[in-house]
Amino acid sequence: MTAKILDGKATAATIKAELSERVAKLTAAGRTPGLGTVLVGDDPGSQWYVNGKHRDCAEVGINSIRRDLPDTITQAELEAVVDELNADPACTGYIVQLPLPKHIDTEAILERVDPDKDVDGLHPTNLGRLALGVNKEITSPLPCTPRGVIELMTRHGIELAGRDVVVVGRGVTVGRSLPLLLTRRAVNATATLTHTGTADLNAHLRGADVIVAAAGVPRIVTAENVKPGAVVLDVGVSREPDPETGKSKIVGDVDPGVYDVAGWVSPNPGGVGPMTRAMLLSNVVEAADRHA
Numbered sequence: 001m002t003a004k005i006l007d008g009k010a011t012a013a014t015i016k017a018e019l020s021e022r023v024a025k026l027t028a029a030g031r032t033p034g035l036g037t038v039l040v041g042d043d044p045g046s047q048w049y050v051n052g053k054h055r056d057c058a059e060v061g062i063n064s065i066r067r068d069l070p071d072t073i074t075q076a077e078l079e080a081v082v083d084e085l086n087a088d089p090a091c092t093g094y095i096v097q098l099p100l101p102k103h104i105d106t107e108a109i110l111e112r113v114d115p116d117k118d119v120d121g122l123h124p125t126n127l128g129r130l131a132l133g134v135n136k137e138i139t140s141p142l143p144c145t146p147r148g149v150i151e152l153m154t155r156h157g158i159e160l161a162g163r164d165v166v167v168v169g170r171g172v173t174v175g176r177s178l179p180l181l182l183t184r185r186a187v188n189a190t191a192t193l194t195h196t197g198t199a200d201l202n203a204h205l206r207g208a209d210v211i212v213a214a215a216g217v218p219r220i221v222t223a224e225n226v227k228p229g230a231v232v233l234d235v236g237v238s239r240e241p242d243p244e245t246g247k248s249k250i251v252g253d254v255d256p257g258v259y260d261v262a263g264w265v266s267p268n269p270g271g272v273g274p275m276t277r278a279m280l281l282s283n284v285v286e287a288a289d290r291h292a
């Protein structure tokens with residue numbers, strides 16, 4: 001292995017320590033931030049992510065509010081929970097854990113969240129502000145995983161201005177918005193969004209200075225399609241049985257052979273996932289500052 005590691009776990013720990021100090025100041029001023037979570041159903045992965053968000057809050061001193069709901073909930077009942085959190089002054093911001101069950105209209109739920117309380121940065125108003133804000137600093141919340149991708153590289157001294165970044169995958173939490181963040185003047189990268197309909201994905205990969213693999217397709221990025229020295233971030237999550245233990249394990253979008261060619265790799269787990277959690281906390285603290 002020659003690639004250096006973009007260590008998301010250690011970077012997230014640093015960010016959490018920084019946030020703890022900011023939260024302590026807000027608490028001293030009587031304004032402790034509060035994060036709400038809405039979880040529908042009993043998917044073990046989603047439960048794990050939501051549990052992690054509450055553990056993170058406790059670690060940095062943020063209050064947390066939890067709404068765990070059955071997957072039999074109706075659209076109207078879920079909208080009532082959203083309305084309740086919109087009105088709750090103890091809730092600085094909240095997230096609706098995705099994916100929601102198929103019978104729920106996800107877009108309608110995300111749109112009903114008060115944009116000022118949308119700490120996931122997925123409300124159409126906040127995505128619209130991101131789309132329009134090319135030149136100025138954006139003060140509305142940014143989507144957590146794309147923000148984490150950029151923060152992880154920046155904190156490892158990787159310069160993005162003028163570099164060709166290829167994003168693989170057009171999902172709502174990563175691919176749709178990451179090119180918008182990368183192409184703001186403050187970052188100044190050139191971004192190409194590729195997906196399952198891209199005619200020659202490997203040609204795009206071979207020309208990339210930076211690859212962000214978020215397709216959820218195991219090992220879609222292989223060594224022969226990575227430019228030597230490129231930066232590769234493994235964001236996609238799939239699960240496969242581990243032949244040694246028989247239990248399911250996380251498999252990313254990046255083949256292990258890439259570690260012998262790339263200059264930097266963010267592992268999976270241990271790369272962008274912990275950064276997503278840290279960026280959510282940053283969004284909550286920034287929302288508390290804005291509300292003041």
Ligand SMILES: Nc1nc2c(c(=O)[nH]1)N[C@@H](CN(C=O)c1ccc(C(=O)N[C@@H](CCC(=O)O)C(=O)O)cc1)CN2
Nearest residue numbers: 049095096097098099120144173269270271273274276
């Ligand atoms: N409302 C949202 N829903 C979802 C989002 C999101 O940003 N907002 N993203 C993902 C899930 N997610 C956060 O919600 C998330 C995914 C992964 C991790 C993480 O730390 N992963 C670990 C490994 C975890 C494991 O072992 O299972 C890692 O990468 O090291 C955190 C948060 C979809 N839904």
